[in-house]
Amino acid sequence: MAQAYTAETGSDAAGTSTGSLAGRLGSLLPARWREDRGIWRRGIVLALCAVLIALLMVLHAQIPNRIGNLGSLTETFLPWFGVFVPLIAVAALLRRSATALIAAVLPLAVWLNLFGGLLADKSAEAGGARGDLTVATHNVNADNPDPTGTAKDVAASGADVLALQELPAGQVAAYEEALAGTYRYHAVEGTVGLWSKYPLTGTAPVDIRMGWVRAMRATVTVPEGDVAVYVAHMPSVRVKLNAGFTAGQRDDSADALGEAIARERLDRVVLLGDLNGTMNDRALNAVTSQMRSTQGAAGDGFGFSWPAAFPMARIDQIMVRGVEPVSSWTLPRTPSDHLPIAASVTL
Numbered sequence: 001m002a003q004a005y006t007a008e009t010g011s012d013a014a015g016t017s018t019g020s021l022a023g024r025l026g027s028l029l030p031a032r033w034r035e036d037r038g039i040w041r042r043g044i045v046l047a048l049c050a051v052l053i054a055l056l057m058v059l060h061a062q063i064p065n066r067i068g069n070l071g072s073l074t075e076t077f078l079p080w081f082g083v084f085v086p087l088i089a090v091a092a093l094l095r096r097s098a099t100a101l102i103a104a105v106l107p108l109a110v111w112l113n114l115f116g117g118l119l120a121d122k123s124a125e126a127g128g129a130r131g132d133l134t135v136a137t138h139n140v141n142a143d144n145p146d147p148t149g150t151a152k153d154v155a156a157s158g159a160d161v162l163a164l165q166e167l168p169a170g171q172v173a174a175y176e177e178a179l180a181g182t183y184r185y186h187a188v189e190g191t192v193g194l195w196s197k198y199p200l201t202g203t204a205p206v207d208i209r210m211g212w213v214r215a216m217r218a219t220v221t222v223p224e225g226d227v228a229v230y231v232a233h234m235p236s237v238r239v240k241l242n243a244g245f246t247a248g249q250r251d252d253s254a255d256a257l258g259e260a261i262a263r264e265r266l267d268r269v270v271l272l273g274d275l276n277g278t279m280n281d282r283a284l285n286a287v288t289s290q291m292r293s294t295q296g297a298a299g300d301g302f303g304f305s306w307p308a309a310f311p312m313a314r315i316d317q318i319m320v321r322g323v324e325p326v327s328s329w330t331l332p333r334t335p336s337d338h339l340p341i342a343a344s345v346t347l
Contacts, residue, residue, distance in 0.1 A: 043097025046088055050103035053084050057110045061282060069247050075280040076313055079118075079302060082111040121300040123327035131326035131344030132224055137163040137272035137318060138331075138340035139233065140175075142191075147171045150334040151178035155195075157331050157342050161220055162195040163272035165233035189216035192231045192273070198222050206260050208253040210235060215257060215273070219266070224347035227323070228266040232257055232273035250276050251283040258286025267322040268347060274338065275317050291319035294343035298325035305330060305339040318343040 056063070060078055063071035085108045092100035136159035140150050151174070154162060162183065164175060172188055179186065183195035187203040190213025194200065199221045206215035215232040234257075235249040254277070261269060271291060277284045279293050295303040295314060304311030311330075316338055318328060323345045331340035 039096055039098040043092055043095045043100030046091055046095065046097060046100035047103035050088050050100065050107050053081055054107040054110045057081050057107065057114060072247055072281050072283045075282060076278050078280050079115050082115065085111065118302055122298050123300055124298060132347045133161065133222055134159050134342060134344045135161045135270055135272060135318060136331065136340055136342040137316060139165045139274040139316060139336060139338040140167065141336035142166045142168045144335050146335050147174040148178045150336065151175045153334050154331065154340045155179055155182045159342055160197045161229060163231040164193045165191065165274050167191050167193055187218060189213050192216050192233055194218055194229060194231050196220050206230065206257065208232065208256045210253060222347065226266055227268040227270055228264050230261065230271045232271065232275065234274065234276040237276050247283060254284045255286045261287065261290060269321040270323065271317065271319040273317065274315060276315050278313055278315060291321045292325065294318045294320060294325040294328035299328035303328060303330055303341065305341055307337050308333050308339050311339060316341050320345055323347055
């Protein structure tokens with residue numbers, strides 16, 4: 001921008017000095033802007049804000065977690081940084097600032113590089129393709145007032161395998177009864193459960209260092225062979241003014257889950273659950289580094305799942321290894337504070 005400003009001050013009133021960056025860009029501006037000597041001087045603060053936002057997106061992995069897990073917090077809501085681009089652009093137009101308007105292109109380019117691929121529908125089912133196995137997962141909320149209706153709504157998705165999290169002991173029977181007609185096989189470990197149209201074997205809890213059971217593993221035997229299915233509910237995270245992003249226990253559990261998946265002997269692995277973190281969050285690297293997100297590979301949009309009333313982050317995940325995602329989508333809202341999600345995969 002220093003080059004543009006120098007060219008401007010040495011040019012005529014229209015600011016269109018031949019060969020200068022300001023001149024070339026100025027020729028694209030409305031006539032009344034070209035007659036305004038201040039279009040390059042105004043909006044410097046807005047331009048700096050645009051550069052800062054771009055740098056935060058580019059260097060998000062360098063933001064330290066030592067202070068309140070600030071890096072993980074930034075990465076959780078990283079896609080929303082794109083909201084600042086139109087705000088800066090509108091402010092630049094109101095200020096009649098060419099400098100700020102051009103600077104807004106920088107965060108736009110960075111955001112498109114990071115998340116532009118999620119804007120397209122990558123679902124193969126849009127072209128008529130179908131997967132071999134459809135899976136779904138839902139944090140049903142321990143305070144769900146209608147467990148029976150929630151179970152039936154999620155089962156209506158047509159999922160062959162369904163994982164539920166946050167199952168209170170007193171409501172397990174209600175979920176079992178509601179799903180019995182759709183799923184012949186099921187298993188519950190602690191507060192998580194798995195329902196399947198195909199046989200389940202090798203069901204066991206998975207230790208994610210919480211002191212009680214919130215994760216499990218089972219082998220699902222489908223016509224194409226065995227698939228290892230993990231169900232997990234990571235510890236909750238909170239944003240506190242005096243402590244920042246409190247995610248220490250979640251991070252430890254993610255490491256433990258990643259170790260369990262790394263030891264898995266079956267080639268085909270599916271992870272279903274509420275991970276209380278997004279694919280961008282470095283703290284989940286033990287899991288995300290060895291598995292693919294079905295939403296990123298075969299979804300349509302961001303697939304945000306929480307909070308259900310106004311989804312802002314995809315903290316519920318369907319991840320795979322050794323199978324190919326065909327499509328991924330969110331299901332209609334239930335009384336829970338999470339949206340259910342589903343995916344179709346080929347084996």
